Amino acid sequence: MRTRTARHAAVVAALLLTLGAPDVAAAPAPPPPDAAGTADAESAGAALVARRAALAAASRGGGASGLDFGACPAVEDLPSRVRCATLRVPLDYARPDGPQIFLTVSRAAATGARGAARQGALVQNPGGPGASGMHFPLVADLPGWERIAAAYDLVGYAPRGVGRSAPLSCRDPAARATGPVQEPVRPSPAYKMQRLAQARAYARGCARRAGAALPYYTTPNNARDLHVLRAALGEEKLTFLGASYGTYLGAVYATLYPRHVRRMVLDSAVDPDPRRVWYRNNLDQARGFEGRWRDFRAWVARHHSVYGLGTTPEAVQAGYERVRDAVARTPAGGTVGTGELRSAYLQAAYYDDVWPDRAAALAAFLRGDPSVLAAQAAPDPAAAAGAENATAVYTAVLCNDAPWPADWGTWDRDNTELARTAPFETWANAFLNLPCASWAVRAGRSPVAVGAQPERLPRTLVVAAERDGATPYAGAQELQRRLGAGASLVTETGAGSHGVVGGRNGCVDRHVERYLLTGGRPGGAGPPGAADYRALRAPRRWFVAPRLVAVHGEDVGSEESALGVS
Template structure:
């Protein structure tokens, strides 16, 4: 968040991102289907190839990249020189001439500054699934992006289901803007039954509102759409930068189309092991977020003189607990209960640039001023529709992508065990994903066997933070292994913010820039020292702290 617009956009989509399975995971944790054949069914693969050929032919004939870029609609809030277009793709690639959907695309042309030679289009996906990348061309104006913006057209898009790209919804967005919600730290059997019923109702809502389109929101279709976008841009090979879920999308694309990959930056890597997608992956977020929650508390303790929350992580936890108990009794501002509080402080586990304002809000509340906490944690009606859409797409893609346990007993056993040592986010994460237990799609996808591509990939660049909670570091090691000998891994040691590129680490950004501009990677595995921790902001200087983060929906 803070000064990183990529993080801001990803926050809506990055509600709960996949990661590696811990060695201690219970044996009963997940049923896993064998990997899907490369390209899906024969009909889907043939349809995807046909649509991509048509897009490439249109690009060659049109001289405009195959896309009609014009002034962006006001709803996109994208100023000049950004231009927007729409890309038509099949809802179902097995029926390439059947029902079509439109994906929104944004672009800013390479500046050519300093005599730079244009290298084509750099396409970005910020993750989720459920986040829109339409904002990406705006990053051309950020400090440090000048050389990349000089050489590349920066292209963003909203994947299927997101924003105005055949938008998916599962419930009335207005219900997401209501508060407060009270989520117990140690849910009772009765509360669990309530959440199970709510998850089933949510899944039914997805089926009711999406109808026959629901099964077609998948990672495989996202990868097919990406290939059509590449072709429509007139690019023979794809240059791509993906964050979080965007790394999994990239890995699937590279497996399906290794000969169409030019360069790929994979930032904050999802573990692509088919045995982990997606139930097991999500389980491991609990200990990952617990580590990052500790990092925030340790930072606040080191700045006890500023915040007075306690001189040890345990003391800071006790201060947070007092606030938790208080809003359980009387919601802050009438709208912030324990659910809203947890969602706000989950952001501290994602991004350390929100630490000063989160610590200041706790301190202010304990001194009798609930206003900062209310401002940071209250649901915002203005983003309710966007948040609902992001959650719907996230849920549909993950539920469609793989098999999930259908019996509640498995979920209850696994998450009860995890919650004993990682209480901060375990149950909230479980309840978020619980619609997948009763997902109303009969035949779900089987995860692609990432790394089984028939030919060697060109050099790729994986970037990861060592203490990332949303996509823990072992996933980066697994992704590098599966991408092959040409994959290089840059690790930000001792840091844990989710989304490393553009996050204030000059060492990381230099490696990324050099790779995008020259294709050169820094070696098999290299490390960068962590970016500086945020400076404490006193209550008196609270207005100067980082701007309010865009919070994910309360679950």
């Protein structure tokens, strides 16, 4: 059994390897696109005024003195040096005096080690949407974080809907199927209709269980909550670390509140192009996962002498298919069917680190021992409630943020075509998002036009792996372009693990540390917008392909001039 300290370290490592109040109302922001869902410009302006009033009121109510940090509840499983608080925000920012919700917040104070000057709070969002950042302060214990933890209060929080923050649920976790899930390789028309009916039932469950609150689980509201949290922490400007979906949240925040951005590290970037949010992003993701599945099979083939699964990716695929056919007939350990098998091997598309374990499980199964696979792929009943909550928030935010095709024929056509070249995850991804086709909330679903802010942003840092499947690399390039000349992009070339910051690549982490501590970005001298490409070989692990880091961007003057600090 792991000790509590070991559990904390494991949680944090997984989280990272996966990432008098200030005057809120006085900082004008462009009207957010979701306000444009009102009938005319007058009502849109009124909604914007109401939102600003709500932000100001929430900031005053939860200001620096209003965040009362104390001992964390036992349910958070955090050590005593981490302190917790709750932040009150409006459910609907257009109704500041309406229903309020409370978000959970955690903080580890800056250590001040070696005389480091405190630089404020570093707030983290690990992505999802649906993931909690409450364990983020524990990174202070991890190697490589000492200087950042010395200078910053490390602040995590559970976004609205997540954990104990006005938790959202779409069905009873206990009602989840307890037996193995069997997914067909090529779904028949009848199976598709079955999944469509299930998606519609799930969407109805979300509407029934959330009630009137359902429309308010959105990225713009997450950004407004983050704005209130920043003010409640006593920070005039936000220093932020976002991973995966957290990069999109950070980009939306920067668009709505550019004057309140100090520094941002955006790791494994979602493509923020409104035309791709979220339906086309998910099609792109299925293509990305297919590429990573090929990477895994090619690596296993190169290590045939270890695993005996064949010397070509095709031979490895054939072995996987034999295992899939076997668990379709007889679930491994009585718990692992084709659905659980696919989910387990999807992790190989996310993280190189699991490749040895997954390859060993295939090899053991084909030698007659299914126990290794069962141990790796069996669902954890203790995690069912958390998984249900995370899925509910994920679904609500994505469905509320943007329009989705309502016509099943569009989904069927697009995913049938895509599955011809990307069969590994296409249909599973489609069925996961299919509740959005019949979502109860229809009005005002226009994605924020990231990058449309009138002010130039301070320097920001985007970090990406070139072969990331979950957030394909083109999204990082698009995000850098939209953030403007002050954005640098650090690329881990030839690599594909999702979530680069925090221990996978020392070269990347040094760039991130330098930026957070000094504001300095990688790159050489040159006019704004020029690019400087450098490649640095990172430490090599025996099971991970060699990694290079390419740096795109350049320094543009001093920190003070870039931030507009007098």
